[in-house]
Amino acid sequence: MSNNNKKVICGNILDFVDDPTIAGERAYRYFEKGAMLIEHGKVVKLGYEQDILNGLHSDVKVIRHDAKLIMPGMIDTHIHLPQTEMVGAYGEQLLSWLTEYAFPTEKKFADEEYASHVSNIFLDELLRNGTTTALVFGTVHPQSVNAFFKASQKRNLRMIAGKVMMDRNCPEDLSDCAQSSYDESKALIEKWHNVDRLSYAVTPRFAPTSSPAQLQKCSQLLKEYPDAYLHTHLSENKDECEWVGSLFPDAPDYLGVYEQAELVRKRSVFAHSIHLSERELCCLSDNNAAISHCSTSNLFLGSGLFDLKACEKHNINVGMGTDVGAGTSFSMLQTGNEAYKIQQLQGEKFSAFKGLYLATLGGARALDLEGTIGNFNLGCEADFIVIDFAATDFLEFRLQHAHTLHEKLFAIMMLGDDRCIEHTYIMGNCIYQRDANSPFAAPLSPSLTEA
CATH class of the missing domain: 2.30.40.10 (Urease, subunit C, domain 1)
Structure with missing residues (x-):
């Protein structure tokens, strides 16, 4: 034989x-x-x-x-495809960084040929750094996700991605609406989710750029496709948190916005999650949601120090994310390097065993893929x-x-x-x-x- x-x-x-x-x-x-x-x-x-x-x-x-x-293989639980070309952009914090650098770059992905070109560079860079699975933001353009999945499929990679959904507080030529974001996301799910080694993530950018109606459409998609992912940002920057409070006065806190829309669940991955209350930590734990710790970008944008010990206390699954392009390296080794420093600044230890666990099995657990990868x-x-x-x-x-x-x-x-x-x-x-x-x-x- x-x-x-x-x-x-x-x-x-x-x-x-x-x-x-x-x-x-x-x-x-x-x-x-x-x-x-x-x-x-x-x-x-x-x-x-x-x-x-x-x-x-x-x-x-x-x-x-x-x-x-x-x-x-390393598992990157939060990274942006379209920000590949703007890694290391100078001098801003989150909200001004989005306006100055991220949004102008993302407009280029209306061109599927350009999106394909960057997807190939992006995936080759991941593989060169030992990353074999990633949870990836596309842009508002469906063609950005099509290009990414085609390039991933060609390499037989296990990748998760989604089209950005944002219908307010963003440039007009990067805006969709609640219904169109639902329709385009649904079509992408039908085309790519669970095809070969690919999975889809419903991807509202963050609460300030989605209306309550759009967040409800996200919830509708997840009810229709319960094994799909939810991928978004949470409590990255103090000014952002204040902005969310003004936009959603009826929510108890930032996570409460997503909770009211029934988006806090297993296979929901919230990037950053730095400035969380005790209530939010309990909510994440009770609903089996996960966090992506993006140490490099948190330091680069001056966003704050992630409280890993609080997450451990509440048994919240945590993976690591490079968050390229606010993150300055595709390397999960370098991401662990910065995670160590963040814990040092809080008087806590962060061993190599912990760092490599978060980059492998921890990431798999955050993505509900233990037993498949990690x-x-x-x-x-x-x-x-x-x-x-x-x-x-x-x-x-x-x-x-x-x-x-x-x-x-x-x-x-x-x-x-x-x-x-x-x-x-x-x-x-x-x-x-x-x-x-x-x-x-x-x-x-x-x-x-x-x-």
């Missing part, structure tokens, strides 16, 4: 089975000289190399990444990355002085970036290779093929 659909990946393997804050050292699995057996793009066996390879049929392909770190449990899709501890001369030097696993991982989280990602695999197939001239496949050792 042919084993063409099987392959074994060898290297030092790390993944997470729980939150390190809850489970401590039991939260992660680490196999030095480990191996993972993949069949039809899914994990069928995980363990030590000597155990996996022993008795394996000789025609099973073995791919070796000796002395490298193999981890699940770790190497049996049956999970084999999206994973290979991290090079010697990506730069200095990193190699620094890691010579790191003695424990955590010390090495923390140095990678602080000092690492896209250069550390040597390979990115999608469903067991290498889709990105940092050095195309570097051989990474090796034949199975004869000593291990004897049945």
Whole structure:
């Protein structure tokens, strides 16, 4: 019987089975000289190399990444496709930044050919940084989402995206209306949701740019398609929060606007969520909604410091998001770097284990995809990355002085970036290779093929 659909990946393997804050050292699995057996793009066996390879049929392909770190692909729970070209725009806070930079850039996505061009750049950059799944904002134009999903489908990626819905407090040529936003979103859901590895997110930009009527249309879509996502912003900036209060005087707070529209639910992901009250924290927890912690953009725009401990206390699922373009890097390693600093400023610890958990299994839990992506449990899709501890001369030097696993991982989280990602695999197939001239496949050792 042919084993063409099987392959074994060898290297030092790390993944997470729980939150390190809850489970401590039991939260992660680490196999030095480990191996993972993949069949039809899914994990069928995980363990030590000597155990996996022993008795394996000789025609099973073995791919070796000796002395490298193999981890699940990173999961970015909040990022903007159209803001790719304006990363690092100078000098504004949230509301003026939207007017000065974001809105003018998004107007270009009325052209589907342009949206396709940027989608390809965007996805290639994600893969180069080891991100294999993302929850993505398009623009108000349906063609932006069509272009993105086409490019994702071509790469066989698990991606979630949606058309922005906004019918007020925005430029006229970026505005829809409650009914048209419903109609266009519904058509996109019918076309793309649950096709291959793609999912749809109903995407009101944030409360100030949606009328109560439009938020009700969002709710209608989610009732019609209950496994779709809700993706929006929440409590990013204090001026924004005050604005929401003036626009929705009958709501108890910012989250209450979404709650009144029945949008706080499982598979609802709220980006930022910095300035939350106790009531809002309880509401998120009670309704199994999730938060995307966007550390880099929160610092870049001066928005505030995310209270991770409060979310842990309330058992709220949290993932990490780069929030490109207010975020300044596609790298989830660099996003973890900034998350560490945010906790330091509040007198709290943030370990490399916590950071890498949030970037993998934590993200999967936030997206209600545990058991599908996020770790190497049996049956999970084999999206994973290979991290090079010697990506730069200095990193190699620094890691010579790191003695424990955590010390090495923390140095990678602080000092690492896209250069550390040597390979990115999608469903067991290498889709990105940092050095195309570097051989990474090796034949199975004869000593291990004897049945």
